[in-house]
Amino acid sequence: MVDTKVTLSGLTLDNPVIPASGTFGFGYEFAEIYDIDILGSLSFKGTTREPRFGNPTPRIAECPSGMLNAVGLQNPGIDKVIEEELPKLRQVFHKPVVANISGFSIDEYVECCGRIDQEEQVGIIEVNISCPNVHNGGMSFGTSPESAAEVTRQVKAVTTKPVYMKLSPNVTDIAAIAQACEEAGADGISLINTLMGMRIDLRRRVPVLKNVTGGLSGPAVLPVALRMVWQVYEAVSVPIIGMGGVSTARDVIEMMLAGATAVEVGAANLKNPLAAKEIIEKLPPLMEELGIGRLSDIIGGAH
Amino acid sequence: MEKREFEVSSNELIASNTWKMNLLGDARSITRPGQFVNIELPGFFLRRPISVCAWRDWEVTIIYKVVGQGTSYMSRLEPGVKLDLLCGLGNGYDVTKAGERPLLVGGGAGVPPMYALAEWLIRDGRQVTVIEGFNTAGEVFYEREFADLGASVRITTADGSVGTRGFVTDAMDGDFTYVYACGPEPMLRAVYDRCADGQFSFEERMGCGFGACMGCTCETKYGYKRICRDGPVLERGEIVW
Numbered sequence A: 001m002v003d004t005k006v007t008l009s010g011l012t013l014d015n016p017v018i019p020a021s022g023t024f025g026f027g028y029e030f031a032e033i034y035d036i037d038i039l040g041s042l043s044f045k046g047t048t049r050e051p052r053f054g055n056p057t058p059r060i061a062e063c064p065s066g067m068l069n070a071v072g073l074q075n076p077g078i079d080k081v082i083e084e085e086l087p088k089l090r091q092v093f094h095k096p097v098v099a100n101i102s103g104f105s106i107d108e109y110v111e112c113c114g115r116i117d118q119e120e121q122v123g124i125i126e127v128n129i130s131c132p133n134v135h136n137g138g139m140s141f142g143t144s145p146e147s148a149a150e151v152t153r154q155v156k157a158v159t160t161k162p163v164y165m166k167l168s169p170n171v172t173d174i175a176a177i178a179q180a181c182e183e184a185g186a187d188g189i190s191l192i193n194t195l196m197g198m199r200i201d202l203r204r205r206v207p208v209l210k211n212v213t214g215g216l217s218g219p220a221v222l223p224v225a226l227r228m229v230w231q232v233y234e235a236v237s238v239p240i241i242g243m244g245g246v247s248t249a250r251d252v253i254e255m256m257l258a259g260a261t262a263v264e265v266g267a268a269n270l271k272n273p274l275a276a277k278e279i280i281e282k283l284p285p286l287m288e289e290l291g292i293g294r295l296s297d298i299i300g301g302a303h
Numbered sequence B: 001m002e003k004r005e006f007e008v009s010s011n012e013l014i015a016s017n018t019w020k021m022n023l024l025g026d027a028r029s030i031t032r033p034g035q036f037v038n039i040e041l042p043g044f045f046l047r048r049p050i051s052v053c054a055w056r057d058w059e060v061t062i063i064y065k066v067v068g069q070g071t072s073y074m075s076r077l078e079p080g081v082k083l084d085l086l087c088g089l090g091n092g093y094d095v096t097k098a099g100e101r102p103l104l105v106g107g108g109a110g111v112p113p114m115y116a117l118a119e120w121l122i123r124d125g126r127q128v129t130v131i132e133g134f135n136t137a138g139e140v141f142y143e144r145e146f147a148d149l150g151a152s153v154r155i156t157t158a159d160g161s162v163g164t165r166g167f168v169t170d171a172m173d174g175d176f177t178y179v180y181a182c183g184p185e186p187m188l189r190a191v192y193d194r195c196a197d198g199q200f201s202f203e204e205r206m207g208c209g210f211g212a213c214m215g216c217t218c219e220t221k222y223g224y225k226r227i228c229r230d231g232p233v234l235e236r237g238e239i240v241w
């Protein structure tokens, strides 16, 4: 028997597979087709203080080996998430969740993180300072070490649970930003969010997305994500949740060898709603094939 | 929703750029006309949403127009090819509202779901009128099939090459109890303006097709709705243009 358990800041997961924020809603669509309790954890849809409609449609465009999204953080707002979504999620998922929080000001991050910190279901707070699809805020906090550190410090001051800062790949020096977050007290680093991109409709000669730009994710970004997880692993000593293009058990192992303790699976869930389940089922035989007895032993194993 | 493997049993050109495909597999998750399937195509990252034109427990028929690379790939598939489908997606039409004399309006690629709906309503004893709108005679399909079901069929073409010249709204006169529509947005809007009540099926670019990504959201009078899950069918009274 192989051991797939991993530990993130004291929280032990049965396996490292966590559906990524924004690609799994609050779990129930998937609970219709499989028992989602098999997941290591799940990161729910990015939540803000106010309810948000998000960006005008079209918000989705296809790309070679991936997709662009410009959803723009559509969510019901923190009040409804706490009053309605979390109780519903509790019916179908019985493990601690990763609470993904976004904001447009430091005050908003502080307020939302402080409130979500009090929810028993929450195991980790993942602070998204990297959304490329919203204007004024979102990604702008994640593109300089100073502002990333400032959000981290202020969120840490009002929370008791582990805080993971979710970083943007749309930067020149990801390691410097990760380090700044660690120094400001972050318990871990999540990366990567989507890469900014666009597509153009040839016939109409206009961008496909109404928002013009969107975030690229899916298999196309895996090499970029691996490189960034690798660099961050060399720069910090806190755990890393690695993501970007993971769609198979092999990708999970590769991400962990680069330095990730746990792995989020995003766009793959949209293409194949059983993706996370299939990855979890394929991990043990793949570990046997690769001679891995304890999965946690391989974290950063390629360095 | 279910994820099932289907086998293409036939795939043929039935009108200009328009193909009909039969697929064999477990279709029991489809419960209402107006629902759709989301088809995975090798080499394409996103699935392609296509309405169910007709279904039995172990068979699905779709009719699709070739408009881009994915649908062009579909048109080249031979019988025997296996495809992965997400089945039973969307809310579908509420048939209980039809009344005695429902009007079904389909424009171009919006015609196919009207077939499953007509089949259901006629089996239920309703007197069904179908208006099919196209640009030109070469695009027309399923006139016979609707008539064979027992529906009274009206065809309109923009160039007048067959049927009534003009748009579907030019053939809408009559005393109907309810309206069901599917087609391009300008058509839906014109039909909306000409009726008191009805249900309208919308399209949007989709990331998942089953409610997880918020890629397809629209605004309605009763809040935000995901076209893929809370739609694609919206009630006339909730639509915000």
Ligand SMILES: Cc1cc2nc3c(=O)[nH]c(=O)nc-3n(C[C@H](O)[C@H](O)[C@H](O)COP(=O)(O)OP(=O)(O)OC[C@H]3O[C@@H](n4cnc5c(N)ncnc54)[C@H](O)[C@@H]3O)c2cc1C
Pocket (backbone or CB within 6 Å): A061, A062, B036, B046, B047, B048, B049, B050, B051, B052, B062, B063, B064, B065, B066, B067, B068, B069, B070, B071, B072, B109, B110, B112, B113, B202, B203, B204, B205, B206, B232
């Ligand atoms: C609920 C629903 C039911 C549909 N039913 C039918 C049907 O019965 N028959 C039919 O011919 N067509 C139908 N369509 C439209 C059909 O999905 C598109 O024509 C098809 O996805 C085009 O794919 P493509 O690769 O050929 O085009 P491309 O333009 O190359 O596709 C690029 C991307 O845009 C998406 N896309 C392009 N056009 C549309 C569109 N109109 N709606 C949604 N996504 C689009 C594609 O899925 C793909 O992700 C339906 C759409 C929806 C949302």
Ligand SMILES: Cc1cc2nc3c(=O)[nH]c(=O)nc-3n(C[C@H](O)[C@H](O)[C@H](O)COP(=O)(O)O)c2cc1C
Pocket (backbone or CB within 6 Å): A020, A021, A022, A023, A045, A046, A047, A069, A071, A073, A100, A128, A131, A166, A192, A193, A194, A216, A217, A218, A219, A221, A243, A244, A245, A246, A264, A265, A266, A267, A268, B207, B213, B214, B215
């Ligand atoms: C449709 C969609 C919505 C997303 N929404 C969020 C979000 O609300 N918050 C967030 O932190 N990341 C969001 N992301 C980013 C993913 O969580 C993930 O970081 C990224 O997609 C890379 O992983 P992938 O290649 O496996 O998709 C979203 C991604 C997609 C595709």
Ligand code: FES
Pocket (backbone or CB within 6 Å): B205, B206, B207, B208, B209, B210, B211, B212, B213, B214, B215, B216, B217, B226, B227, B228, B229
């Ligand atoms: S397409 Fe993903 S929610 Fe509708």
